[in-house]
């Protein structure tokens with residue numbers, strides 16, 4: 001097996017390349033962006049011609065949600081070009097037998113009161129771009145390109161991915177702890193519902209997928225929903241020994257001006273994935289317990 005991994009320096013992809021237990025007959029190609037820029041079709045085609053991977057795991061993306069919002073509706077700006085055109089360039093370069101796994105997100109769903117989550121693997125993603133962040137809409141479009149153009153594909157959606165040991169980018173729990181440690185932690189939403197993805201479990205899910213090569217849409221996330229307020233309180237209690245220090249606040253006033261930016265009822269369901277792949281995902285409390293011991297001061 002020859003596996004091409006895009007985005008192997010990122011928060012999620014780097015965990016996979018560092019931890020995937022490859023055997024003798026598995027080669028992992030993990031080019032940097034300089035070696036393989038997915039926005040350049042010719043360079044992608046040349047790379048595939050030279051290396052001929054039989055499996056691709058596509059983590060690479062433009063992931064800065066705030067910057068993406070400044071690019072809303074601009075198809076000449078990086079978020080669209082990387083997430084949609086970059087994915088299309090990979091699709092156009094694949095050999096038809098290649099197994100293509102793409103990492104996607106829960107924010108292809110609105111998380112609104114009218115169509116609340118958590119969402120199952122077979123639910124239809126949001127069709128109205130005005131109800132999604134621009135980042136969410138570009139990932140939704142990337143999914144559409146994959147589903148419409150490849151037979152041998154799997155999409156693995158994740159939500160709020162966390163891990164303990166990655167210094168280049170703060171994940172959801174590290175942001176909360178950093179704010180708490182510097183005395184700047186603001187009140188957290190107590191009426192927003194999301195799921196958490198343990199990046200260790202993304203790597204485990206990908207290992208199973210590489211073995212079983214299933215087709216379709218899969219989710220990797222906590223088996224239950226958290227509110228940011230509850231999660232922050234448990235995290236600080238376990239990692240810093242302080243109980244009930246986080247103040248609650250409602251998300252409602254924030255939604256008035258930013259309906260598309262904040263899913264109130266988001267998150268992913270994992271039952272179908274657990275059944276198809278023979279896996280069991282942790283609860284968010286178990287993920288926090290695991291991380292808190294590693295992030296203790």
Ligand SMILES: NC(=O)c1ccc[n+]([C@@H]2O[C@H](COP(=O)([O-])OP(=O)(O)OC[C@H]3O[C@@H](n4cnc5c(N)ncnc54)[C@H](OP(=O)(O)O)[C@@H]3O)[C@@H](O)[C@H]2O)c1
Nearest residue numbers: 007009010011012033037038059060061063103104105158
């Ligand atoms: N983080 C989240 O909250 C979250 C939530 C749900 C889903 N996801 C999805 O999970 C996947 C991984 O996210 P992440 O948080 O690990 O991302 P990340 O830390 O921002 O890393 C993104 C990776 O993509 C690479 N990349 C960007 N533009 C590229 C280009 N033109 N050509 C080749 N590579 C390029 C980057 O390369 P450089 O290192 O050279 O910049 C980096 O390795 C993405 O598909 C993302 O949409 C993330």
